[in-house]
Amino acid sequence: MIRLKMGITQRKEREKEEMRQLILDAALRLFRERGYDGVSLRNIAEAIEYSPGTIYLYYRDKSEIFFALQFEAAAVKRDHLLSVANIKDPWERLVEFGRRYIDFGMRHPDLYDLLFITRAPMESVENQECWQLGLATHSFFVDTVQACVDQRYFKSTDTETIAYTLWCHAHGLVSLFVRERMRMYPEEKRIELAQKSFALVVKMAETL
């Protein structure tokens, strides 16, 4: 009897989770197409064939949907980046990390936007977890730079500044792409330019 009850509770739990994911999937698809402000809750509701009010039974408000997506994005990014952890040589690890950072931004411009560009209130529990994820990835990055410094890969020993500078370049590169500020370069040359720029920074960093 209590066993039965438990089973039902579990099922309900599962269904609740499925519904949350259903909303999230629809929201991501719509946000991708039309941006955060271009999508209304009624649009999302219509997409999943429920009434607008229903969504509020699963998310407190619209921004919470956004935060949930941001959290997912942070997880995807972490998995995309931390897979370089097995590379022993810190310099190679760093280069590959950079390559993957840019690759992540290019492959998932919407997620990158969510994480690093979009303005959004930075409260919410969901978002603190997201912040933790991001911080972990950042720490991994800084640690890798530190390892390079320890092994005298650079002339400079200012780990913090080196790490920050590399991040600035990668973030600048990706966000100019994501927010379409490269119109002065012909479409087909943009990717090539980005690759050349990355290569140049790698070369520069070698003689840092």
Place this chain on the structure above:
Amino acid sequence: MIRLKMGITQRKEREKEEMRQLILDAALRLFRERGYDGVSLRNIAEAIEYSPGTIYLYYRDKSEIFFALQFEAAAVKRDHLLSVANIKDPWERLVEFGRRYIDFGMRHPDLYDLLFITRAPMESVENQECWQLGLATHSFFVDTVQACVDQRYFKSTDTETIAYTLWCHAHGLVSLFVRERMRMYPEEKRIELAQKSFALVVKMAETL
């Protein structure tokens, strides 16, 4: 008689221009405080003590107000940057240009945002002029890099990639600031870090 009429026409013209500027000033102040989406036309109307409908006699829609501000921002930026044109030595000119680019972003985060980050429909006549302004500034930048290349300031001779790489760094640096993605660094260290990073890039570029 016709003279008088002309005078009146001129005054009307002037008043119209004043009204446009009044709207723009109020809009900029509000956008600064609450962002583009956080401000309604009724807010702007209230701020200038006119009815909502009045604004549509001076700007076709809300986005045109935005574009007008973007155009102003582009002009401010151009003036801020092109004042280095009188520096003869291309390398010194380039370094000062970079310093001022970052300085512009830090001093006018809202304008920088308008120009390089905010997503907005890129049509409108107003905006094409704005684009012209931006392109001119960019050309000046590339020309300066080219001058450095010509005088063998760098090892590399790929002007385009060098220019783009420097821009990536500066843009990344500013936009991480503007969109508040530097929370992992304590508030008081951020400016210092930015300065150190700029200095590092200058040093790196010397051995490019």
Place this chain on the structure above:
DNA sequence: TTGACAATTGAACAGTGTTCAGTATATTTG
């Protein structure tokens, strides 16, 4: 003063995020 023109208004429209009383369904209890 009157007629024409320009500037301004504010109500109206369709949309937004959000709330909540009511309904329908599912589960537990007697």
Place this chain on the structure above:
DNA sequence: CAAATATACTGAACACTGTTCAATTGTCAA
């Protein structure tokens, strides 16, 4: 099984949004 309870869901309603437009006010020439 039937009744009572708990849960899921609805859709109308609220105050807001950008935008339009008939009606009103104010200004100026004849």
